[in-house]
Amino acid sequence: MSQDVKDDDQLLLENLAKSEYKYGFFSDIEQEFAPKGLSEEIVRFISMKKKEPEFMLKWRLKAYHHWLTMKEPKWQKVNFPKIDYQDAYYYAAPVDKPGPKNLNEVDPDILSIYEKLGIPLNEQKKLQGIAVDAVLDSVSVATTFKDKLNEAGIIFCPISEAVHSHPELVEKYLGSVVPHTDNYFAALNSAVFSDGSFVYIPKGVRCPMELSTYFRINASNTGQFERTLIIAEEGSYVSYLEGCTAPMRDENQLHAAVVELIAHKNAEIKYSTVQNWYPGDKEGKGGIYNFVTKRGICEGANSKISWTQVETGSSITWKYPSCILKGDNSIGEFYSVAMTNNYQQADTGTKMIHIGKNTKSRIVSKGISAGFSENSYRGLVKITKNASKARNFSQCDSLLLGDKCGAHTFPYLEIQNQSATVEHEATTSKISEDIIFYLNQRGISTEDAVALIVNGYAKEVLNQLPMEFAVEAQKLLAISLEGSVG
Amino acid sequence: MALIEIKNLKANIYGNEILHGLNLTINPGEIHAIMGPNGSGKSTLASVLAGKEEFEVTEGTVTFEGHDLLDMSPEDRARAGVFLAFQYPVEIPGVSNANFLKTAINEIRKYRKQDPLDAMDFLQMMKERAKLVEIDSTFLSRSVNVGFSGGEKKKNEIFQMAMLEPKFAVLDETDSGLDIDAMKVVANGVNKLKTDDNAFLIITHYQRLLDYIIPDYVHVLSEGRIIKSGGKELAYELEERGYDWVKAEAIA
Numbered sequence: 001m002s003q004d005v006k007d008d009d010q011l012l013l014e015n016l017a018k019s020e021y022k023y024g025f026f027s028d029i030e031q032e033f034a035p036k037g038l039s040e041e042i043v044r045f046i047s048m049k050k051k052e053p054e055f056m057l058k059w060r061l062k063a064y065h066h067w068l069t070m071k072e073p074k075w076q077k078v079n080f081p082k083i084d085y086q087d088a089y090y091y092a093a094p095v096d097k098p099g100p101k102n103l104n105e106v107d108p109d110i111l112s113i114y115e116k117l118g119i120p121l122n123e124q125k126k127l128q129g130i131a132v133d134a135v136l137d138s139v140s141v142a143t144t145f146k147d148k149l150n151e152a153g154i155i156f157c158p159i160s161e162a163v164h165s166h167p168e169l170v171e172k173y174l175g176s177v178v179p180h181t182d183n184y185f186a187a188l189n190s191a192v193f194s195d196g197s198f199v200y201i202p203k204g205v206r207c208p209m210e211l212s213t214y215f216r217i218n219a220s221n222t223g224q225f226e227r228t229l230i231i232a233e234e235g236s237y238v239s240y241l242e243g244c245t246a247p248m249r250d251e252n253q254l255h256a257a258v259v260e261l262i263a264h265k266n267a268e269i270k271y272s273t274v275q276n277w278y279p280g281d282k283e284g285k286g287g288i289y290n291f292v293t294k295r296g297i298c299e300g301a302n303s304k305i306s307w308t309q310v311e312t313g314s315s316i317t318w319k320y321p322s323c324i325l326k327g328d329n330s331i332g333e334f335y336s337v338a339m340t341n342n343y344q345q346a347d348t349g350t351k352m353i354h355i356g357k358n359t360k361s362r363i364v365s366k367g368i369s370a371g372f373s374e375n376s377y378r379g380l381v382k383i384t385k386n387a388s389k390a391r392n393f394s395q396c397d398s399l400l401l402g403d404k405c406g407a408h409t410f411p412y413l414e415i416q417n418q419s420a421t422v423e424h425e426a427t428t429s430k431i432s433e434d435i436i437f438y439l440n441q442r443g444i445s446t447e448d449a450v451a452l453i454v455n456g457y458a459k460e461v462l463n464q465l466p467m468e469f470a471v472e473a474q475k476l477l478a479i480s481l482e483g484s485v486g
Numbered sequence: 487m488a489l490i491e492i493k494n495l496k497a498n499i500y501g502n503e504i505l506h507g508l509n510l511t512i513n514p515g516e517i518h519a520i521m522g523p524n525g526s527g528k529s530t531l532a533s534v535l536a537g538k539e540e541f542e543v544t545e546g547t548v549t550f551e552g553h554d555l556l557d558m559s560p561e562d563r564a565r566a567g568v569f570l571a572f573q574y575p576v577e578i579p580g581v582s583n584a585n586f587l588k589t590a591i592n593e594i595r596k597y598r599k600q601d602p603l604d605a606m607d608f609l610q611m612m613k614e615r616a617k618l619v620e621i622d623s624t625f626l627s628r629s630v631n632v633g634f635s636g637g638e639k640k641k642n643e644i645f646q647m648a649m650l651e652p653k654f655a656v657l658d659e660t661d662s663g664l665d666i667d668a669m670k671v672v673a674n675g676v677n678k679l680k681t682d683d684n685a686f687l688i689i690t691h692y693q694r695l696l697d698y699i700i701p702d703y704v705h706v707l708s709e710g711r712i713i714k715s716g717g718k719e720l721a722y723e724l725e726e727r728g729y730d731w732v733k734a735e736a737i738a
Contacts, residue, residue, distance in 0.1 A: 441537075456581035
């Protein structure tokens with residue numbers, strides 16, 4: 001009997017796999033292909049392929065033409081060879097090398113990381129781009145989630161879908177927080193963005209779940225120019241989780257994502273990121289350039305936006321999740337752990353722009369540098385002239401492991417209202433030999449001791465993450481440090 | 487068999503020899519006290535036994551339960567059952583006592599091929615042992631030693647000792663800076679933890695701790711050697727007469 005059931009399941013799986021093949025990627029190969037390079041034609045091609053409405057094409061083209069007039073910024077404290085923008089694919093780039101056929105073909109180092117993170121086999125395969133026969137579990141889980149969200153009136157879909165299903169929302173909000181004129185990479189993203197997430201929380205709705213599990217299952221192939229737009233209507237709440245602790249296979253070196261958040265009156269958006277893109281090897285070869293623009297606006301009174309990020313991956317991380325505190329009494333928060341090892345470079349921080357009265361912001365940044373890496377905090381606190389009684393508290397700590405790495409802090413203050421209160425604290429410390437010995441003497445190895453110390457140091461930030469993710473992030477910090485001490 | 491046997495131990499730090507050939511044998515069930523003036527090498531002995539890297543052993547052996555202790559890493563010594571109550575316990579921000587101890591206990595259990603303690607058993611054990619050293623259980627969720635008074639830090643050392651159940655514990659001037667009440671708590675902890683199978687080495691400047699922890703043997707350490715050994719009455723004699731007469735006796 002059980003044998004029969006199994007056979008039925010097997011048949012079902014095979015059918016599913018076949019049908020997917022037929023309607024899915026088979027036909028994709030011929031059609032969804034754009035040649036290397038960037039031109040107005042390519043932008044048009046992308047928009048056409050996505051069957052976008054006219055307003056999107058215009059929007060993309062405007063961004064493209066503006067991008068042509070711009071120059072790559074040079075002020076950041078990171079070094080990388082010149083990027084040839086004409087030598088990249090901008091639409092459904094066919095992978096240069098065929099993906100691995102099974103896990104035996106995957107780098108054992110990466111597999112051991114999966115092991116340590118406790119990632120299930122199917123998910124490992126998916127992360128490495130191996131075709132999974134049928135992911136029945138995740139499909140059903142995803143469907144359940146979707147039903148639940150629909151009931152609450154929440155829209156959560158790929159942004160490419162939202163362009164068709166809710167063009168009025170996309171047209172109204174896309175680029176409203178990060179206009180294409182904002183910076184070089186935002187302009188590039190606006191012209192060629194591939195896909196990303198769209199979230200709309202209606203008035204008075206508390207999103208009943210972290211928008212994370214679902215996302216994680218569907219996260220693959222959002223591409224190198226990801227675009228995310230989250231709108232929280234009056235009195236609503238959403239917690240959104242981006243990224244994955246597991247390193248994902250990726251052929252694209254440059255990642256230039258844009259994330260925009262809009263919080264209306266009394267709304268709250270919590271946005272958490274765990275970034276673990278390929279950091280390059282021990283000699284600093286390879287690795288992802290992660291050049292991201294993330295910004296939220298507290299549009300209405302009493303609204304709140306909170307960014308939490310754990311950045312351990314990428315060879316270069318360059319991003320400043322920011323808050324524009326426009327509504328009176330609105331609150332902006334930024335909690336960050338940025339860890340760099342080997343030859344990684346990170347230049348990250350935030351901007352808190354106080355416009356409304358009684359606006360408050362809080363910045364907690366914890367940098368951890370090891371190996372030959374460079375880790376910079378760069379943050380702006382701006383109090384505009386009408387932002388009376390605005391308050392900011394910033395704490396920027398740096399922890400150094402070893403003496404070949406660097407930690408830098410660049411705080412910028414612009415205060416145009418004398419009733420503001422701004423506090424800044426900064427510390428730099430080294431990991432103490434005495435603490436390590438103390439932990440050794442209690443039976444804890446040096447590697448585990450460093451992990452304990454680092455997790456303790458980053459605790460204030462890790463505490464901001466949703467519970468499950470916090471545990472994964474702790475493991476991730478420990479793994480990212482392996483080999484950096486001793 | 488002796489629990490720990492130290493033979494002709496010579497050790498230096500940054501080229502300065504501090505221990506000049508120290509001999510000491512401790513059997514299970516014994517409490518030994520080492521007294522001596524400042525700079526005699528008491529804390530060096532503690533550090534060498536625990537395996538602190540800065541100290542270089544140039545001669546001699548230390549055998550712990552038949553194994554070469556000096557050949558083991560600091561963490562393996564701890565896992566094998568050597569415990570040092572530090573003279574200056576460190577503060578570890580963001581790491582709770584509970585998390586720290588759970589990590590430590592499970593490392594030790596792993597070494598002894600035991601299953602890890604589950605959270606409930608661990609919590610139970612922690613509450614029990616906290617009572618033993620009269621510490622408030624709220625302190626278990628606080629970061630290790632952060633914001634603790636001197637007395638609390640020392641009590642925490644004894645608490646950790648109670649949790650880790652070492653076979654051989656070295657108390658490095660645990661009594662220094664303690665008021666009489668805190669000292670009683672520390673002594674009480676040691677007395678309750680003492681069994682026929684474990685042993686303690688109490689390093690102290692003053693006799694007063696030995697009013698509460700009765701040692702089987704008292705040794706006088708001077709210039710990196712044990713120059714006199716005796717029973718508990720030796721401690722009183724030292725308190726009364728100082729160290730000079732012992733030194734004079736040793737030279738003669």
